[in-house]
Amino acid sequence: MMVQAPPLITIATDTWVKATWEEFLALAENPQYAEGKFYYDQEYLRIEMAPLGSAHSQDNSIISTVIVIYAALKNIRIKELTNPSFRKIGMRESQPDIGFYIGDNFPFPPRNNSPINLDEFTAPNLIVEVAASSFVDDIGRKRLLYEKLGIQEYWVVNVEDNTILAFAVENQGSRLIEASQVLPGLNIALVIEALQRSQTEDDGSITRWLMGTINS
Numbered sequence: 001m002m003v004q005a006p007p008l009i010t011i012a013t014d015t016w017v018k019a020t021w022e023e024f025l026a027l028a029e030n031p032q033y034a035e036g037k038f039y040y041d042q043e044y045l046r047i048e049m050a051p052l053g054s055a056h057s058q059d060n061s062i063i064s065t066v067i068v069i070y071a072a073l074k075n076i077r078i079k080e081l082t083n084p085s086f087r088k089i090g091m092r093e094s095q096p097d098i099g100f101y102i103g104d105n106f107p108f109p110p111r112n113n114s115p116i117n118l119d120e121f122t123a124p125n126l127i128v129e130v131a132a133s134s135f136v137d138d139i140g141r142k143r144l145l146y147e148k149l150g151i152q153e154y155w156v157v158n159v160e161d162n163t164i165l166a167f168a169v170e171n172q173g174s175r176l177i178e179a180s181q182v183l184p185g186l187n188i189a190l191v192i193e194a195l196q197r198s199q200t201e202d203d204g205s206i207t208r209w210l211m212g213t214i215n216s
Contacts, residue, residue, distance in 0.1 A: 011047065014133065016141060019045040021090050038085075040093040041145045050133045055159045060097055060130045062198045063157060066191050066210060067100060067126075070183055073214045078102050085115035086123065086149060094145055099124040102182045123150040125182045130157045139165055147172050153182045155191075162195040164188055190214075 011017050011027065013036065019027070024040045027033055027047065039046040064080060071078040079101040087093045093115065101109070102125040109116045127146055131138040138156045146154045147169050154167045154174065166188045167174040168181050180186040190213065197206050 011045070013047045013049040016044045016046045016137075018043060024093070037083075037095045038093060039095065039142065039145065040091075041141070041148070042091060046137070046142075048134055053132075056130050056132055058198060059157050059159050059162075059195060060128075061203070062194050062206065063128055063130065063155070063191065064098060065203065065207060066194045067183065067186075069207065069210050070186050070214055071102070073211065074183075074185065076102060076183065077104055077106075079106070079108060081109070081116075081124070084124075086118055087115035088118050088149065092145060092149060094127075094142075094149065096127045097130045098128040100126040100128075100182075102126060118149065125151065126153045126155070126180075127151050128155045128157065130159060132159045135160070143167065143174060147174055153177075153180060155188075157195070162192065162199070164192050164195070 010032070011019075019040075020043065021040070024038070024045050027045070028038050033047055033049070036047040036049050039048075064082070068078065068080060070076075081099045081101075083095065083097065084099045085093060085095045086099065101122075106122060106125075109121055129138045129142065134142075135156065135158050143154060143156075151169055154169055156165045156167075158164070166177050166180065168177045178188055180188065194206055194210060197209065201209075
């Protein structure tokens with residue numbers, strides 16, 4: 001049954017606003033925010049409505065390409081989800097740019113249009129946020145949200161300067177890393193180089209370079 005919209009018709013976007021879980025669910029169903037990305041963490045809501053331009057979409061594609069090619073060449077089992085929703089009912093929700101389940105034992109999440117219920121399924125191993133105007137929040141409060149959700153690794157891509165901050169998440173805390181722990185042997189510097197190459201090279205050229213570099 002659809003949750004009735006709360007009296008609050010509009011709220012400030014691209015910032016954290018105090019809200020109940022019921023208000024969060026109602027706003028998520030509100031057509032006014034159909035293009036928004038929703039985050040919720042213990043009575044605070046964030047809706048991101050900033051337009052996603054070419055830089056965001058190109059970097060999103062390159063990051064996905066690097067990860068999937070690396071996993072394929074290293075025979076690592078992987079499942080990618082683009083713009084997924086992960087939910088801890090009544091407490092937290094996130095809608096990152098990309099999420100990855102990695103490893104030998106994870107079950108495939110259900111194939112439907114509902115948020116993935118983290119009370120029933122494990123959290124993804126790797127979350128990637130491609131950040132432009134949201135960069136400060138992505139490395140700040142949103143990083144704390146992912147620590148609580150129990151993922152293993154979190155990358156923030158800064159589209160302004162083609163850099164990546166990668167964090168290993170453990171014991172509800174995080175620390176900067178230079179090499180992925182969920183994709184063993186993958187140096188973050190290689191991913192950054194792929195981003196930088198994408199400024200002047202087409203995807204086919206980058207793919208061929210990646211395959212040759214990873215296999216060398």
